[in-house]
Amino acid sequence: MLPWLHRAVVGSTNPVKIAAARAILVRIAPRVEITGLAVPSGVPDQPFGDEETQAGARQRARAALERAPGAQLGIGLEGGVVALPNGEFRSCAWAVVVDRDGREGLGGSLSMPLPTRVADRLRAGEELGDAMDAEARTTGTKQGKGAVGILTAGLVDRQQAYEPMVAYAMAPWLAPELFA
Numbered sequence: 001m002l003p004w005l006h007r008a009v010v011g012s013t014n015p016v017k018i019a020a021a022r023a024i025l026v027r028i029a030p031r032v033e034i035t036g037l038a039v040p041s042g043v044p045d046q047p048f049g050d051e052e053t054q055a056g057a058r059q060r061a062r063a064a065l066e067r068a069p070g071a072q073l074g075i076g077l078e079g080g081v082v083a084l085p086n087g088e089f090r091s092c093a094w095a096v097v098v099d100r101d102g103r104e105g106l107g108g109s110l111s112m113p114l115p116t117r118v119a120d121r122l123r124a125g126e127e128l129g130d131a132m133d134a135e136a137r138t139t140g141t142k143q144g145k146g147a148v149g150i151l152t153a154g155l156v157d158r159q160q161a162y163e164p165m166v167a168y169a170m171a172p173w174l175a176p177e178l179f180a
Helices: 015-028 050-067 116-123 128-136 146-151 158-169
Strands: 007-010 033-036 073-083 089-099 104-109
Touching: 007 015, 007 050, 015 033, 015 073, 015 158, 050 073, 050 089, 050 104, 073 158, 089 116, 089 158, 104 158, 116 128, 128 146, 146 158
Parallel strands: 007 033, 007 073
Antiparallel strands: 073 089, 089 104
């Protein structure tokens, strides 16, 4: 589908984010090489709100592409939380894909309610992954099944939740005639 796509770089070394990008990109460019690169998100470790989370994904995508000269695409994935008017919290996650011509795609997903005890920890300044580790009495939530995996009892893990976001963000390249 995308014969020009030979190399993409994810703006993170988190294995879940790299695997999510790989799962989608190999379906549209079977020989694509996908690597991860640690780059700053430019937002707090725990982004609050969709806009801040999108900004983190965008910064990761752009920074990764800048630092990987042979890559055609940079991909940023960022998870965040949103405070609701009623005091509850929900999760959010966004993917941004950028190319060297400045074209950008955005895809979001993973909106689900968070338990009150987790929300209390977020208000106190903890990151979602750390709060989930503490409340679920586990470790490595961010590099594994994610909060979504814990809260859905494994029906959907973090990688599975991130994959559609990458596909959504690829829309400008998959249907270019509609984005012209």
